[in-house]
Amino acid sequence: xxxxxxxxxxxxxxxxxxxxxxxxxxxxxxxxxxxxxxxxxxxxxxxxxxxxxxxxxxxxxxxxxxxxxxxxxxxxxxxxxxxxxxxxxxxxxxxxxxxxxxxxxxxxxxxxxxxxxxxxxxxxxxxxxxxxxxxxxxxxxxxxxxxxxxxxxxxxxxxxxxxxxxxxxxxxxxxxxxxxxxxxxxxxxxxxxxxxxxxxxxxxxxxxxxxxxxxxxxxxxxxxxxxxxxxxxxxxxxxxxxxxxxxxxxxxxxxxxxxxxxxxxxxxxxxxxxxxxxxxxxxxxxxxxxxxxxxxxxxxxxxxxxxxxxxxxxxxxxxxxxxxxxxxxxxxxxxxxxxxxxxxxxxxxxxxxxxxxxxxxxxxxxxxxxxxxxxxxxxxxxxxxxxxxxxx
Numbered sequence: 001x002x003x004x005x006x007x008x009x010x011x012x013x014x015x016x017x018x019x020x021x022x023x024x025x026x027x028x029x030x031x032x033x034x035x036x037x038x039x040x041x042x043x044x045x046x047x048x049x050x051x052x053x054x055x056x057x058x059x060x061x062x063x064x065x066x067x068x069x070x071x072x073x074x075x076x077x078x079x080x081x082x083x084x085x086x087x088x089x090x091x092x093x094x095x096x097x098x099x100x101x102x103x104x105x106x107x108x109x110x111x112x113x114x115x116x117x118x119x120x121x122x123x124x125x126x127x128x129x130x131x132x133x134x135x136x137x138x139x140x141x142x143x144x145x146x147x148x149x150x151x152x153x154x155x156x157x158x159x160x161x162x163x164x165x166x167x168x169x170x171x172x173x174x175x176x177x178x179x180x181x182x183x184x185x186x187x188x189x190x191x192x193x194x195x196x197x198x199x200x201x202x203x204x205x206x207x208x209x210x211x212x213x214x215x216x217x218x219x220x221x222x223x224x225x226x227x228x229x230x231x232x233x234x235x236x237x238x239x240x241x242x243x244x245x246x247x248x249x250x251x252x253x254x255x256x257x258x259x260x261x262x263x264x265x266x267x268x269x270x271x272x273x274x275x276x277x278x279x280x281x282x283x284x285x286x287x288x289x290x291x292x293x294x295x296x297x298x299x300x301x302x303x304x305x306x307x308x309x310x311x312x313x314x315x316x317x318x319x320x321x322x323x324x325x326x327x328x329x330x331x332x333x334x335x336x337x338x339x340x341x342x343x344x345x346x347x348x349x350x351x352x353x354x355x356x357x358x359x360x361x362x363x364x365x366x367x368x369x370x371x372x373x374x375x376x377x378x379x380x381x382x383x384x385x386x387x388x389x390x391x392x
Contacts, residue, residue, distance in 0.1 A: 069295065080107050129251075198244060200240075334352075
């Protein structure tokens with residue numbers, strides 16, 4: 001082989017090697033692009049680590065708020081008058097017959113019970129079952145028959161470390177929600193005349209207004225216990241496992257005590273009259289109703305909010321029109337709420353609301369309004385009879 005042939009051969013090998021390198025580089029570039037285009041690359045900054053948890057945490061918080069709001073609708077405030085005096089407690093709707101589970105010590109010595117719902121509706125209930133040993137009782141409210149109850153955990157008991165929510169009475173100052181964990185199981189204690197065996201110890205404190213309310217698993221949203229007792233320090237509480245009392249309350253529901261009777265219209269009328277005759281209570285309840293109206297809107301519960309309006313207002317404004325008026329409202333904050341008696345058994349509620357609103361183009365704006373509502377009774381239920389809003 002002469003020198004010219006050798007030189008030519010080297011050139012061909014160089015060209016071939018260059019092509020091979022370019023091909024490998026192209027494949028490598030394609031792989032790097034394909035791999036990293038599917039990921040979010042986070043660089044380490046000297047100013048601090050990048051927080052990627054914001055969106056996820058906001059979604060979780062919103063879910064928790066929804067769980068709380070939906071369950072609060074089915075938690076009730078029980079007002080009891082008996083030979084022992086007056087008492088307050090909580091309860092929750094457990095079946096579609098209008099039966100409410102509560103503590104025995106809440107309704108002890110009483111046959112009739114006044115029941116207040118989260119939307120301030122008032123009903124009469126009857127004690128249809130009560131234990132002398134276990135701190136549990138059952139109250140029937142005929143007007144709640146057919147209403148969807150809370151979901152119960154019917155398969156397994158809770159374990160140490162489970163996140164839980166303790167619900168209290170759903171009206172006014174008694175409206176409480178506390179979170180915690182199952183910090184102990186199979187605890188035994190005695191608070192005469194009741195014996196508590198195998199109960200949950202929880203880190204969520206139980207105040208007097210929480211007695212009889214549900215303990216809910218934060219993850220599943222199902223009722224796992226009945227809040228029953230707290231300590232003097234208030235840092236821990238005790239809850240009866242729902243599985244331990246289900247056979248008892250189911251038997252009461254199927255075989256109610258003979259004292260059960262259908263609540264008459266006159267009894268409901270009496271309840272309304274009692275509330276109206278006390279101006280302070282009437283005004284406080286009216287303000288609560290307006291606050292609950294905006295809580296419903298903030299939870300996107302347009303049906304629930306619309307149901308709080310009086311029949312004349314609903315007749316003037318169809319549900320679709322009402323919903324469309326709030327569909328672009330992300331959040332409403334209520335402040336400076338005041339109330340006064342306005343005659344004709346009505347309360348005039350005035351407030352300032354700050355609304356976060358979305359425009360059709362996707363922008364966010366904040367607006368303030370002065371709102372005025374007239375609250376009164378319609379068919380023995382408190383309703384928002386009329387209202388107006390003026391932008392400020």
